[in-house]
Amino acid sequence: MALYENHAGFTITEKKLQVVEVIFKGDHFYLENVDEAYFDEPLRILENKETKIVSLLQSSLNELLVRQSLNSSTVSFALPFEIFFITQIPYDNSMLHQDLLEEFRWELSILYPFTSPENLVIQYLEIDKNNFFDYSSAIVYGIERKYLNILHKFCKDNNFTLKFLDNVHLASDRALFASHPQMAKGLAVSVYFGGKYLSLLLIQDGKPLLNKVFPLHAADEMPRILKNEFSSGNLIVNKFSIDNAFISGEDLNKSLVKTLSSAVGIEFVYFNPFDKIKAVPHLLKNKLYLEKYNSFSPSAGIAYRIA
Numbered sequence: 001m002a003l004y005e006n007h008a009g010f011t012i013t014e015k016k017l018q019v020v021e022v023i024f025k026g027d028h029f030y031l032e033n034v035d036e037a038y039f040d041e042p043l044r045i046l047e048n049k050e051t052k053i054v055s056l057l058q059s060s061l062n063e064l065l066v067r068q069s070l071n072s073s074t075v076s077f078a079l080p081f082e083i084f085f086i087t088q089i090p091y092d093n094s095m096l097h098q099d100l101l102e103e104f105r106w107e108l109s110i111l112y113p114f115t116s117p118e119n120l121v122i123q124y125l126e127i128d129k130n131n132f133f134d135y136s137s138a139i140v141y142g143i144e145r146k147y148l149n150i151l152h153k154f155c156k157d158n159n160f161t162l163k164f165l166d167n168v169h170l171a172s173d174r175a176l177f178a179s180h181p182q183m184a185k186g187l188a189v190s191v192y193f194g195g196k197y198l199s200l201l202l203i204q205d206g207k208p209l210l211n212k213v214f215p216l217h218a219a220d221e222m223p224r225i226l227k228n229e230f231s232s233g234n235l236i237v238n239k240f241s242i243d244n245a246f247i248s249g250e251d252l253n254k255s256l257v258k259t260l261s262s263a264v265g266i267e268f269v270y271f272n273p274f275d276k277i278k279a280v281p282h283l284l285k286n287k288l289y290l291e292k293y294n295s296f297s298p299s300a301g302i303a304y305r306i307a
Helices: 050-067 098-113 145-157 167-178 220-230 255-266 281-285 287-291 294-306
Strands: 007-012 015-025 028-038 074-079 084-090 120-127 137-142 160-165 187-194 197-204 207-215 246-251
Touching: 007 167, 007 294, 015 050, 015 294, 028 281, 028 287, 028 294, 050 145, 074 137, 074 145, 074 167, 084 098, 084 207, 084 281, 120 145, 120 207, 137 145, 137 160, 137 207, 137 255, 160 167, 160 197, 160 294, 167 187, 167 197, 167 246, 167 294, 187 220, 197 294, 220 255, 255 287, 281 287, 287 294
Parallel strands: 007 074, 074 160, 187 246
Antiparallel strands: 007 015, 015 028, 084 137, 120 137, 187 197, 197 207
16 A cells, blocks of 8 residues: 555635645656636525535535546545634643543533533644743634534545545645744744634644634624734734744635735735645746635645645
């Protein structure tokens, strides 16, 4: 069995399904596909019934496959903020993994009483004691199991093997680390704009420190929110101590990034998740690859993931 395999990463948003496919041949990775297909109507993932969700996904997948078939049978998904329960809490790092999961499920059920802990699937990022926190903590991401079941069924119906599921910001940052290895040193901030949410992640020497997610009514709220976070002492760091700042997200453009940088007083880098991987020739004429590369960072990050 080959150590590496072809892998397609999908991102689900309210408006569309995006795909990035990475293939492995001749001992090299190649970028094979960058594409997106809009849903026939907005996907209201918290409100729509399973049949509606699957129908919208299937229609968009069919459109993508008509344009270019996949070489991958293994797929992964970056999922939108609205289906995640997110918190950061202290924890006892001497606890066993399974006991931690049960503790985190209970904590989330207290914070979000409308969900049952047994219905939650948990992912968490451990944060050791550091210069900013004098205790161990964890950023905890919970998702209702029904969404995993929906995607498992969707994949089975399309003869795919489901490999990974991740939050869009975490998936995007996997592409960021691949593109900018300097993220492994110093203090960095990563911002992700995802539909009706703005996510801010602080990273120290390649490890997460803090994740804050803000609901948005409109994109023009972002400068005010970020300016407030970096000027009012709400964050645990001073903006002048930040070594690198990056931004990615849906329908983000360079003009908006420039406005944010000016408002906050931090130069955000509108990064390209494809700049370290060789693209197959036909992509060199693909406008999505050439112009909208930043919006594909979650799909790229989840496609690059091998463990």
